[in-house]
Amino acid sequence: MSQRMTLRLTRLLNMVPYFMAHPGITKQEAAAELGVTVAQLKTDLEQLWVCGLPGYGPGDLIDLSFEEETVEVTFSAGIDRPLRLTPPEATALLVALRALGEMPGTADPTSVQGVIAKIEAAAGVATGDVVTRSAPESDQESPVVAAVRSAVRNGRALEITYFSASRDQVTRRIVDPIGVVLVDNNSYLQAWCRQAEGVRLFRYDRIDEATELDEPARPPAAALADSSSLELFQDDATLPQARLLIAADHAWVLDYHPMTDVRVREDGSIEASMRFASPDWMARLMAGFGAGVRVLGPPELSESVRSRASAALEAYGQPIVG
Template identity: 65%
Template sequence: MSVRLSSRLARLLNLVPYFIANPGISAADAAAELGVTTKQLMEDLNQLWMCGLPGYGPGDLIDLSFSEESIQVTFSAGIDRPLRLTSTEATALLIALRSLVEMPGMVDPTAAHRAIAKIEQAAGVAAPTSGPADDDAPEESPAVATVRGALARGRALDLTYYSASRDVVSMRTVDPVRIVLVDEHSYLQAWCRSAEGVRLFRLDRIDAATERAEPSTPPERAVGGDEALDLFHDDPSLPVARLLVRPDHIWILDYYPMVRVLDHADGSVEVTMRFATLDWMSRLAIGLGSGVTVLGPDELVGAVTERSRAALAAYRQAREAADEH
């Protein structure tokens, strides 16, 4: 499922219990609390008209009475009904909760551990503990806790962030939007004031975070859309590497922001990849070994060749020193 569809599904599932708990709330107030635009909220409410129980006829579908002044749920289709878990469902939920706890910033770990304990107590022996004891769970880093707190309070942040693609540590002032899960990693989606655009900051690469006194004020388009949820959106200001990838190394396309441009009969593929610094890209190419051949640009070919020769020379010296002893 795409990030856009999964994020909207999560919003839709949360709307019914939210409006049951807040009957008559205005669209503007609800949108502000839910972190979406009023336009997006009204679109989600219209989508709920088509959701409900099997049969999908009158009396089955969710029913609402809503305008921009007031929103009320008149029929919940059972979403507010107490949930009774089977042992299989309880076990699956425990596994999911423990997985979320291991992903920085996705949930409050203390609350998650309390929920795990309650589910295990309710499920009894039918759903045995599926992970390490709560006492052994890793503590949340101060930086991640600060990010979650600032997001909850609607405050801007100062970040010290390591960018793997640029191989640099930078200072950023950002306006947080939300925390998202992309490709099994958790990210802070935020408006970066220096880049003047929406960026994703991987939470385990945030070295330090300081909450500012001023409110988070991202532009409306940053809040309402899924801008920058593609991790490797093209930056035309960066140079482009051209690489030939051997058939047994095609797997690297799943791990690096590479664009497939040509398939060869022998199964190898030519790809392009933008990079920030020549030093970082040449180190990456050397690290991938014989599975990747650098085709261009010329300065990258030269840098890789020079590094390769230096590595071979160092190896020969080490071997000669070992032979002498």
Template identity: 50%
Template sequence: MTATSDRVPRLLALVPYFLARPGIELAEAARDFDVTPRQLRRDLELLWMCGLPGYGPGDLIDLSFEGETVTVTFDAGIRRPLKLTAAEATALLVALRALAETPGVTDTDAVRRALAKIETAAGGAEAPVVVGLAETRGVDEQVRATVRDGLDTERALWIRYYTVARDEISDRTIDPMRLLLVEGRSYLEAWCRSAEGVRLFRLDRIDEARVLEEASAPPERAEPTDLSDGLFRPNPAQPVATLLIGPEARWVAEYYPVEDLVELEDGSARVRMRYADESWMVRLLLSVAGDVRVEAPEQLAAAVVQRAGEALELAELESVR
């Protein structure tokens, strides 16, 4: 099954799509949404249980199937244009402004036109809203300005960077290539001289940055990262954890890339998740202790139990001091 983060936008788009294409074949619709016909049928079966408050037979979305075709016979108001709340409009404005300022955006005019339209529409909002986006949270503005200066002047950068997977801070000299806005976060793509490869550095994990006197000179083999399939790609060499995630920890499957997600009747889910560093995975699992159970591999489960035991022993020692 697909992750909820992929399924919800698809469900919202299905009714307007089928309203505009009555009698379309399921196979063709599945190709348009890049899912299997079986998954599309599951989505449509779920839509049958969605609708207006009251949720009686006359309030729910209704579909008509004829052979391998489908038609929406009652849309429960989903055909109506959506209206942004003040909070939603403000969040969208902040994201668009960040996109407009990102070097490498090919059509900044289109972004600015969208900004102008939303600003006009949001002008009548009842109250101002303060919105914090994940993309900008924790990003030091001095770091952002220094990175842009290095890109504009085509000079190398020295950075102090925090690597989450290894829980360590390192000093690096890099040759900046471009700034990217991916999945709501800002990244600096650069040639890392210590790693001898192209790396993506999250701006909110750069503690310090300094422009160097020497020119930025990525080698010829430094190719831009292909992000057409997303930021994270499965690495067959990495171990795979099978996790049983409770309802309170479902955010883990939304925030981190998972390969499989199977919904269970009690609201929990079973997922398969690759990880590069065991210590990082142990820290993640301990942060949601009680809401996630490790089903495999046994080595990871044992590492979690051991680390938890060490933490309890340390807490007991501190309590008697």
């Protein structure tokens, strides 16, 4: 749902109790207090007029009187009454809120904890106790996450120090934030990178430092319109590519490293291709997997991994010098 639609839905849900608390208020006064134009207020009232409880008969729909200059609610269809959550509904909502609070950058953890406390108090001690015991305590938001979230909220540029796992490099760059993306239980900053001149995703736990700059973020409009540039991993044809054979019990490797052209063999092992920028980094990574991942090509990478493994075995075979 777009931000515009979300704001309108919030306004519509608040309008019925608002007009019930202000019977006979004029459209001009209501529009000024609600922060909308009179024309938008009329559109909202017409939308409310056809909303109500399931069944949508004359006795179910919200009924309003707004033909004249004033507005009055003649039938609220129950929307004026406070929402009461059942214990299962409250538990599900609390679990979702705790999960949201544990994802860095998605929300202010202080605000999330405040909402959780209010729902627990309203839902009763029993529900709150169950959820509180089963959920770990949230850590305080780190300065890096707070800076990134603030820059996204304020629409300001960021200077970040970032570790690129695929290139085995730490770089410092200025980016123009676009938003926050959640992929496979990880939070990413979606931003226009001025250094790469393209939209990139920066994983929160790989951002070592972040400073909000005193200048507005200006991601190019063309980049925002191109959804293909917002993908988590793009197969860069300019980088060398390794063909790997992954043992069945090492299939988890695919969850941590970007792979393409994945094929499962009859014995459960997996063939996949992986791009890399640093041959030394790739050789170290492959050697660390031991027999779990075998390099099928290119030959120079296979030889580099074999040399590293041989050197490690020889080092362990030497006597320890005291």
